[in-house]
Amino acid sequence: MARVLITGGTGLVGTAVKNLLLQKGYEVVLLTRSTMSDKGYAHWDINAGTIDATAIAAADYIIHLAGAGVADKRWSVARKQEILESRTKSSAVLVKALEETPNKVKAVISASAIGWYGPDKNSHSNNAHNNDLAAQGFVETDPSYPDFLGTTCAAWEASIAPVTANTNGLQKRLVCLRTGIVLSKHGGALKEFLKPLALRMAAVLGNGKQMISWIDVRDLAKMFVYAIEHENMSGSYNAVAPVPVSNKCLTQTLASVLYGNFYMTAYVPSFILKIMLGEMSIEVLKSTTVSPQKIQDAGFVFDYPIISKSLSTLDL
Numbered sequence: 001m002a003r004v005l006i007t008g009g010t011g012l013v014g015t016a017v018k019n020l021l022l023q024k025g026y027e028v029v030l031l032t033r034s035t036m037s038d039k040g041y042a043h044w045d046i047n048a049g050t051i052d053a054t055a056i057a058a059a060d061y062i063i064h065l066a067g068a069g070v071a072d073k074r075w076s077v078a079r080k081q082e083i084l085e086s087r088t089k090s091s092a093v094l095v096k097a098l099e100e101t102p103n104k105v106k107a108v109i110s111a112s113a114i115g116w117y118g119p120d121k122n123s124h125s126n127n128a129h130n131n132d133l134a135a136q137g138f139v140e141t142d143p144s145y146p147d148f149l150g151t152t153c154a155a156w157e158a159s160i161a162p163v164t165a166n167t168n169g170l171q172k173r174l175v176c177l178r179t180g181i182v183l184s185k186h187g188g189a190l191k192e193f194l195k196p197l198a199l200r201m202a203a204v205l206g207n208g209k210q211m212i213s214w215i216d217v218r219d220l221a222k223m224f225v226y227a228i229e230h231e232n233m234s235g236s237y238n239a240v241a242p243v244p245v246s247n248k249c250l251t252q253t254l255a256s257v258l259y260g261n262f263y264m265t266a267y268v269p270s271f272i273l274k275i276m277l278g279e280m281s282i283e284v285l286k287s288t289t290v291s292p293q294k295i296q297d298a299g300f301v302f303d304y305p306i307i308s309k310s311l312s313t314l315d316l
Contacts, residue, residue: 004029004228005029005061006031006065008067008111012186013217020221031043046086046093049092059105060105061228062105063224063228064090064091064160070083070149075278075279083152084152094160095160098169099168108163108175109177110156110157111176112153113149113178114288115149115150115283116142116154117142117288118147118288119287136291137244140178173234175234175235177227179215180212180239182214186217200259200263201266203266203267205251205284206268207270208247209248210247210286211245211246211288212246212247213238213244215239216303216310237295250307257311
């Protein structure tokens with residue numbers, strides 16, 4: 001089978017993608033900053049701009065997931081710069097390596113995020129029971145929003161776009177998956193929702209009406225592999241489930257999966273979140289409704305299209 005080179009392969013999404021690829025018989029090599037002799041790893045250093053040329057030469061596909069966690073730390077000026085540069089610098093290293101190293105790479109599948117879009121413009125997002133919400137949501141041709149995440153996502157996608165150029169032997173097929181809130185029992189956003197539930201308390205953020213465009217980590221891993229295997233795919237695709245939910249719906253569904261009806265609901269006021277999270281509070285209070293229609297039109301079928309099926313099968 002083909003060999004897939006993965007950046008950011010030890011993270012939440014990277015681990016799920018790696019495991020699925022191995023299950024399907026692919027050979028997987030992870031790029032790491034550590035010096036490891038194992039054949040499943042190759043060395044790179046984005047600050048030094050270096051990468052193992054033999055790993056590039058041997059790869060059939062590259063999955064690019066590298067980037068500092070957006071919600072891991074409070075957004076200081078330095079942290080925001082780190083979030084941006086961890087994405088753009090790592091892309092630049094890959095582009096340079098593909099230019100300078102003879103290779104057989106057929107496609108690059110890169111992560112992006114729905115932070116590209118900014119807040120919903122229409123009041124329809126307050127109706128958490130409308131299953132057609134996603135059809136009214138943001139689509140891939142909508143412009144990036146002029147805030148921190150919007151400009152970061154735009155720079156992120158622009159930094160990897162040169163792989164498509166018809167120069168220096170590049171001309172690779174490029175797919176960018178704009179990922180929503182990833183649900184996984186192994187970490188990410190879900191672990192934050194689970195913390196107050198240890199006390200059987202469903203903590204709704206703000207008024208709870210803000211829409212969350214989410215995706216089950218198993219569907220996301222499947223989508224990365226799908227992008228490798230379907231040569232008709234190129235450009236940006238929204239990686240979100242077909243039925244977005246409100247913050248209140250997600251929180252209470254999770255509580256119900258864990259405790260049935262035996263939990264209490266509490267609302268965390270917006271001003272408390274602003275004190276706790278600073279600028280990042282904008283993101284947890286923001287409503288962003290995103291449409292996955294383009295990826296569905298490409299033939300992708302979600303295994304976990306609704307929140308109850310996802311949460312009830314994650315073995316929390």
